[in-house]
Amino acid sequence: MATSSTVRAEERRSAILAIVNREGAAQLEKLAVDLGVSPMTVRRDLDDLEAEGLLRRVRGGAIAISGPRLFGERRAVRARAKQVIAAKAKTLLPTMGAIALDASSTVAALAPALNSHAGLTVATNSYENFTAIRSAQNITAVLIGGEQEPSTGSFVGKLACDAAESMLYQCFFTSASAVDADHGSSEVSLAESQVKHAFARRSRQLVLCVDSSKLDATAIATTFDLTEVHLLITELDPADPRLDAYRKHTQLL
Structure with a gap:
């Protein structure tokens, strides 16, 4: 069960990242509705993705990281x-x-x-x-x-x-x-x-x-x-x- 839950979390985070990269930004509440999960779940996903350096958290959501990096x-x-x-x-x-x-x-x-x-x-x-x-x-x-x-x-x-x-x-x-x-x-x-x-x-x-x-x-x-x-x-x-x-x-x- 834990493995299945982990897979779902990875798929959800991949979906979030794809949306942020495609649109340049995403609102937390809209992500929760689109993905059918709670805002708290999305908030944790955004925090995890930011910790991995994949996006940047802003008030109410996240924005894509653009430009070359060292x-x-x-x-x-x-x-x-x-x-x-x-x-x-x-x-x-x-x-x-x-x-x-x-x-x-x-x-x-x-x-x-x-x-x-x-x-x-x-x-x-x-x-x-x-x-x-x-x-x-x-x-x-x-x-x-x-x-x-x-x-x-x-x-x-x-x-x-x-x-x-x-x-x-x-x-x-x-x-x-x-x-x-x-x-x-x-x-x-x-x-x-x-x-x-x-x-x-x-x-x-x-x-x-x-x-x-x-x-x-x-x-x-x-x-x-x-x-x-x-x-x-x-x-x-x-x-x-x-x-x-x-x-x-x-x-x-």
Whole structure:
């Protein structure tokens, strides 16, 4: 019974987050009516979502968090979900060649798994991810330089794109600010989106790693159509109904 209750709470919070991200804001009382629960229940859900860094509480409801965020802020958000995603993603690591990791904190959770994949070359446009990769034994870490995006700490711009396209990758592991079944993945920064396109153009396989809080939402800059994505990884079971809108476009893990 407790497990069923937990699942319902997770689904309710995902629904709340989707509404807030889509509308930009939501009123507590209206959420309670729409979801068929008490205002007290919604208030607890909003408090929990704020504690995870997924929205901001305001008087009478909540507003969406917009704009790029520093890596340190993003790393603490939905940490358990990122670990589940990383556990799935590590099964896709090749035994040789090169892979690319974007500047996301979600993909950063994959770094510890590289210790068991000696011989790989791993490229990223994130100094934080580069530092984590470099600590792995017998891994060649490559930092894609360029202009530093001050609000995210990642490297972007023409130099970053040119460097990203100078190698051939077995797989590109990337995340997104938001994912929508109709519009695909999107970012809060056009510059971030451009570097991801550069990595993808040189990759045999594109793997999109996002936690469920990113689903059913859009950001500013379009990045990948879901038909371009070879595999979508979330912390959810692939059979979860929340993924129904996505399974017709791409493979799920």
